[in-house]
Amino acid sequence: MDQILKGLQGVASIADDIVIYGKDKEEHDRNLTALMEQAAEAGTVFNSDKWIIKQNHVSFFGNLYTDSGIKPDPTKIRDIQKMPTPQNKDDLHRFLGMLTYLATYIPNFAEKAHTLRGLLKNDAMWIWEADHQKCFDDLKSAITEDACLKYYDASTPLTLKVDASQKGLGIALVQNNRPIAFGSKTLTDCQSRCSNIEREMLAIVYGMQRYHTYLYGKSFTVITDHKPLVTICSKPLHAAPPWLQRMLIKTQGYNYEVKYRPGVDMVPADTLNRLPNPQNDGDIELDERIDGIDTEFEDPDRHTIAIVNFSAHTAHSNC
Known part of the structure; x- marks a missing residue:
């Protein structure tokens, strides 16, 4: 996969998923064409059933990349909000672990999780009290789909x-x-x-x-x-x-x-x-x-995005 994507602009990949992006339609199309040509030379086949072309947002690696910035994946937000009250330290570890993955979107994360983390100390007894429940509820409501991080712009201080x-x-x-x-x-x-x-x-x-x-x-x-x-x-x-x-x-x-x-x-x-x-x-x-x-994703302007699923290496490409 790394060899196929080598030298390409506006391309990112995780495992067998590839995202192609650009600040406008023309740049997006150039980057997509370059990927197709390079994949064809390598004899690579992409699964046409999993193409999603010319989107202004895409869910990728736990984040939602949009034309206005990066947001938490709504699916992960719903999963967190559905989690029941922890019954033991393992449950609490699991809950905080999921939130930690999205912590970059949560202002006041430190203040709200401090009480819960006290229960995870080695010498702490598991006693779930009202202040723990409040912290738990506050954290579940802290992560919202409105959270948005700006794209990095190399030309801006x-x-x-x-x-x-x-x-x-x-x-x-x-x-x-x-x-x-x-x-x-x-x-x-x-x-x-x-x-x-x-x-x-x-x-x-x-x-x-x-x-x-x-x-x-x-x-x-x-x-x-x-x-x-x-x-x-x-x-x-x-x-x-x-x-x-x-x-x-x-x-x-x-x-x-x-x-x-x-x-x-x-x-x-x-x-x-x-x-x-x-x-x-x-x-x-x-x-x-x-x-x-x-x-x-370095450009702060609007992005056009495509996501493809890598299928298999073959002697010929159907791209």
Whole structure:
């Protein structure tokens, strides 16, 4: 499959599904024609019964890609909203696992899941109380079909909004005040005992790690509600306190400027740190690169989309 798609523009694939996209009909048609020609040369057959051509939206890899942005798959939303109240830790793990997959669409995810995650600790007894039920119900209603993330535009300046609390880190990647992606991370016990400025700096490091693909090699702005970081990050490394230098070293490869914004203006990053993503626990390492399928869809304009199902390799193509 990789060989068939090699060098093609406007094409993404997962397993045996292929999506062809373009910012307008002409670009879409060019990309689709190029795929057909390259597949024919490889002797590849596509299942004509599974073609969906010239759509303005398509469900792909758990997301709904539309001409206005990326939304959660309505099927997954309905599955979550139908889930019954958990009866044990396994049920709760399953519920939070499904939400974690869609957490990038849920502002305030950290705040709402914190109480439920307390039940998953190794030494926690399973006692489902009224506050757990409220958290469960709030989370089920938090994910909606109205949630929408903007497509990344390589020509538009990037802003990384960061925030931290004793519970975790919250980050948001933004262009023109519209979110491209949200992220959050639980702090270890040791990290949660750090000073405010250390946690806020840790949020910057995490944001750069999480969105390295977007940020590396580009100028961007970091927005924080912790004013002392503006001064510290603008000075030479040796002028920073020793206990911050290690984290600052990890940001040296990035071209960024830190700006202050009061906490009341920091939504959505401030809300996201309240309940971090439970699958992102552990130490922050900048060598870990986490990329999403949405990085393939770089144009912010309207998209025409086709999805095909890869069938089999044969000596001839019926494309």
